[in-house]
Amino acid sequence: MTSFSEVTRIEAAIKNKNSKELEWSLWYCRMRLAVPSALPGDVKYWRGIEVLVKEALAPPVAAKVYPAKKKKPNRGLGLGPVDKEQAPAED
Structure with a gap:
């Protein structure tokens, strides 16, 4: 099934990002939305x-x-290196 030429033109404008064609596409979409008998x-x-x-x-x-x-430095999940002088004494 072939698509309508306007739809193909809009798809090409979106794909190529052609600003003039995108402006026309926006106008065409709004014109189609303005039709009172649109389903x-x-x-x-x-x-x-x-x-x-x-x-x-x-x-x-x-x-x-x-x-x-x-x-x-020394600001991670662990305490980092511990000096023997600061280490608590183990009994």
């Missing part, structure tokens, strides 16, 4: 496509990088 399944489909187009249009969000803390 509920069609409305759901075109809303989903509209979300995909908006995600492709949005610039990528840069990941936040937090500074790493410097590790202090």
Whole structure:
């Protein structure tokens, strides 16, 4: 089964991230949603496509990088090296 040329055009725009084609795709999705006689399944489909187009249009969000803390010596799960002078006397 061949898909409609508009759907193929929208899929290509999302794949290639072509901004002009994505703008057209967004307009087309909104035009399809504005049809008063649209079936509920069609409305759901075109809303989903509209979300995909908006995600492709949005610039990528840069990941936040937090500074790493410097590790202090002898601060792990164990006590670290114990000096014989500080060690408790064993009876």
